[in-house]
Amino acid sequence: MSASSPGSDSHSVLLGTETPLQLDCGVTLGAIRMAYCTYGSLNADKSNAILICHALTGDQFAASRQPLTGKDGWWDLMIGPGKILDTDKYFIVCSNVLGGCMGTTGPSETDPKTGKPYGLNFPIITIGDMVRAQVLLQDYLGIESWFSVIGGSMGGMQTLQWAAAYPERVFSAIPIACAARHSAQNIAFHEVGRQAVMADPNWQGGDYYASGRKPTSGLAVARMAAHITYLSEAALHRKFGRNLQDRENLTYGFDADFQVESYLRYQGINFVDRFDANSYLYITRAMDYFDLFTDNNGNLASAFEGTKTRFCVVSFSSDWLFPTSENKQIVHALITAAANVSFVEVETDKGHDAFLLDTPEMLKTIDGFLQSSARSRGLVS
Template identity: 70%
Template sequence: MERCRHAVLGVERPLRLDCGVDLGPYRVAYQTYGTLNADKSNAVLICHALTGDQFPSEQHPVTGKEGWWEKLVGPGRILDPARYFIICSNVLGGCMGSTGPQAANPATGEAWNLRFPVVTIADMVRAQAALIDHLGIPDLFCVIGGSMGGMQVLEWAASHASRVFSAVPIACAARHSAQNIAFHEVGRQAIMADPEWKGGDYRLHQTVPARGLAVARMTAHITYLSEQALQRKFGRALQDRNALGFGFDADFQVESYLRHQGSTFVDRFDANSYLYITRAMDYFDLAAAHGGVLANAFKGTPTRFCLFSFTSDWLFPTRESREIVHALNAAAANVSFVEVESDKGHDAFLLDEPEMFRTLSGFLKGAASARGLKGVA
């Protein structure tokens, strides 16, 4: 696999963040697959979710595991590098090479830690747009992503409509709900309550708030699954024992599974980045910047949309996708919508979902035909 690239941006023109801070220079770490065609019309931007990164396909350089969207991205798959020039960048505030709280503050030479400015989904998209400029791509054939990635897709379509030919927001919402903010706050408090967090300066003390970050991950991971999926996979099966232990070790397989999710997450993710990225999701409210009317965000849009939701997703339920669809209809946008029958919960967008794949394939072929993009249909 090609090594991840880093673009150093904002040297001459800093990025103005929503919080009022001018950030620059800043780095955007990104990965590409495939080749940009002669007229630069086949570029696809993948936007990753909260715990994702710029490696949706092939072996991950840190974990050694397959890419997080391996079922969708790769040779012979729907997003085939033989057809598209695929770009995926680590979000601003992330911990896989893009500027975030773990990066050095150019003014001091020391890690930003909690002195890093709070970023928003719109800030993440502005950094991605600067990267697309840096790559010399005037507009994107498609912007696609699920969960927080879907929020970025919506922001792209609202703020850079002329640069987005087609948009695929999956399992997302136009604003974060009170319930989701509440779950994020539990995770943040778990991290900040860990004595090894040290007010965000744990690197200076050569510590890691591993327990707090693991609990945050465990809590969030429950929201990514459905009750049916948990019951089908684990039920009340015991973990490596034939009887209850009458203690507080992991008696049940589901407990062991969550502990494993927490411990492995600590190995690849930064605690402060978790604080910043969850906060960015909490602040997301697309209608707020358009007079409180979501349809205004898409007024006059030339972008073609295809939205997906999943029947068992209680983190971003179908009704929130329907609100986006209704807003797009009110703006007379070209929009398709599919609610996929699945018992896999929110994580279904990362898994093998034939109905989603069939619909997405048909949508992209239609969009390619409308754009005159050869070699896709």
């Protein structure tokens, strides 16, 4: 039931028509719409497929022009002919997560029971629910096992969930800059963002779709606060320092005197044009609820017991949102579970966002791991 035109890499499919999706909150969702993009070609035995899992503010357009912004895909540097995720070798799939706002069923999509957008009537979702929806897509595509599942930040959480819940469906996994559970600090930052959205009068209890007024101010503030966590102090200092914005003297007012203020305002304004405020609430909540420790009675190693999946865990030295110590917890659990695991801490001052940027050591690490995994799977001689 693809809605894409011939030759297009953008698709939409109705999933779960026969087996409704059971959510962790206890609600059953009927058929769901899944929007996804593909790059490259699936080989004869369907052994070269890679699933890319996007982060909180990402979407399925990993290497495609984003239709709302006109910008290149968020991982365009990674995906394409001759790149690390070589589309001459691999079949790349990236789907918009459940609860998203770029075509996959979420709060901004139409509730078939009412004919209106779900709004806050949409059920609370988890990372586990996102992955279960992706399993439906995997089955629809007829792919028995992903050659690799890869993602950074929230995408890394999905990657871990895939490896823990469906090890037989994942040959290799690359969780980048993530953790096995969300920290209290990260939950706190998310709560600030959610409160900013809900404090905006235009939020209207989440039922703003028909009014023509959206909580853009609140969502912009949420984005600004979150964006600070994606950077490091060193990166902020290197980029902006205390430099003034288009002026030689302080204004002694509340305009954007400093370049860093102008930058954050720019980030906030651009974000509201492409993201739904309710989706922001739902997806941040899903990240908050993610906890592989509690899911496995406090024993993270048991989540990966007996796994045959190959792992490559990547962290960044200046990432204080998902610090190396939390990535090492994953590595230690995998070692305890006797898993095949590699680990690299990349030295960089780019902060959490380093996984989206041209970070040579990360690129070299992922390239080497994929080549080794491809040999193990027989994709190359």
